[in-house]
Amino acid sequence: MPIPIETFFLDPDAEGTLQGRIQQMxxxxxxxxxxxxxxxxxxxxxxxxxxxxxRITVTLAYTELLANEYLTSKGRSGYYVSPEAPEPPQFKPLPKSEEKVDWTRAIAKHYSETSTFEKPEDWARYKFPFIYGQTDPSLFDHANWRACAMKALGAKDFPSLTADYFDRDDPELIEFIARQTLPRRGIIAGPDEILVTLGAQNALWLSTQVLLNQRRKAVIENPCYPALRDILYQSRCHISAVDVDDYGLPPHRIPNDSSVIFTTPSHQCPTTATMPLQRRKALLSKAQALDALIIEDDYEFEMSFLTPPSPALKSLDEDGRVIYVGSFSKSLFPGLRLGYLVGSAAFIREAR
Structure with missing residues (x-):
């Protein structure tokens, strides 16, 4: 593979001859x-x-590097990096410039102190790898994915691939979500009620930015998705953590001054408890009584193997107070970073 020519540049402040500087570079x-x-x-x-x-300066530099076994020549093909390139003592690395910025003063808000998890790269080698969000290559439909990729990269679909939709989402993706994905959860939504996001976490962040401030209270499940707690801390809203039981979030424990309720009814994260239908209705009634909104994180509704998935809260909502968060991380793969928000057109307009 050729080295891009744009990676070659000469430091104008470096000392030495042009030939020597090219060799060192x-x-x-x-x-x-x-x-x-x-x-x-x-x-x-x-x-x-x-x-x-x-050109003669470059030729002389290449010749010297060839003699020192940094490069090798392959006839008319040109010059290549030698597999036997030594580490000569005469070429010392250029000293790095010393930063003058006091980052402890320059950074207005600190985010690195929030809780983060590190997944070992060799997690698959563990006997019991308790790692979530990973793809099983033996179950992935490689053939269809390859066919779709080839079609998308073809000349016929080039305009769709490269078009700038400005503040709109890909209309074909919106149509797929509205016609194929949401009806499986009993949800009917128009294009102005759907927003494509960079995964479910981005959808939660957008919801927090639009709905919460320092005067409002957010209710979260305890325990909950760790990233959600970090997102809410950054918004500086009031947070009330409600302990879950065997059936998820208990509506009667939700504080009366709550503004936004975050819940994972299909598979509570991380306990995997499923909220029964009667409790879902009770949660909607509680939110209606408080005039609160509900963020339904339905991150893995596809993972229901023993019984059919329960109806989404959004499908039972008659007031428009449930905002639905979906993701393709489980049905495809997490590296795709593709999710979506479904809610009132007024909310989606602000989130966009």
């Missing part, structure tokens, strides 16, 4: 790992034109 690229073994370098003519110097 390439050697440091190899020693730092930016230039990999057997990668092709630009031709002497192209590099000279790119750097605005004489």
């Amino acid at each position: 390439i050697a440091e690229g190899i020693l730092s790992g930016r230039f990999q073994k057997n990668e092709k370098l630009p031709s002497t003519r192209r590099l000279a034109t790119h750097l605005g110097i004489s």
Whole structure:
């Protein structure tokens, strides 16, 4: 694979001859790992034109690097990074500039102190890997995914792939969500009531930004999705954590001054408890009495193997107070980072 010519540049403040600076530039690229073994370098003519110097200077630098086994020549094919490139003592790394910014004063709000989880890269090697959100390659439909990718990347669908929809979402994706995904949960929604997001976590963040402030109270389940707690802390709203039981969030324990209720009724995160139908209706009645809104995080409704999934809260809602959060992380894969919000057109307009 050729090395992009844009990665080559000369430091105008560096000392030494042009030939020596070119040698040092390439050697440091190899020693730092930016230039990999057997990668092709630009031709002497192209590099000279790119750097605005004489071609003979580049040729001499390449010749010297060839002699020191940094590079190898393959006849008319050109110059390549040698697989036997040594580490010469004469080329010292350029010193890094010292930062002058006091980041403890420059950063207005700190987010790195929130709880984060690290997933080991070799999690699949563990005997009992308690890791969520991973894809089983043996269950993934590689053939259909490849066919869809080839179709999407073809010339016929190029305008759809590359078009700038400005503040709109892809109309075909919206249509798929409205006609194929939401009806499975008993939800009927129009295009102006659906917003595509960068995963369910982004949908929760948008909901928090639109609905909560320092004067309002959010109710969360205890325990809950860890990222949700971090999102709410950043919004500086009041937070009330309500202990869940075997059937999820108990409506009678919700404080009377609550503004927004976050819940995972299909599979409570992380206990996996499923909220029965009667409790779902009781939760809707409680929210109606408080004039509160409900954020229904239906992140994995597809994962129902023993019995059919219970109706979504959104499908039982007659007041428009339930905002539905969905995701393709479980039905496809989490790296896709694709989710959606479903709610009143007035809410979706602000979230967009």
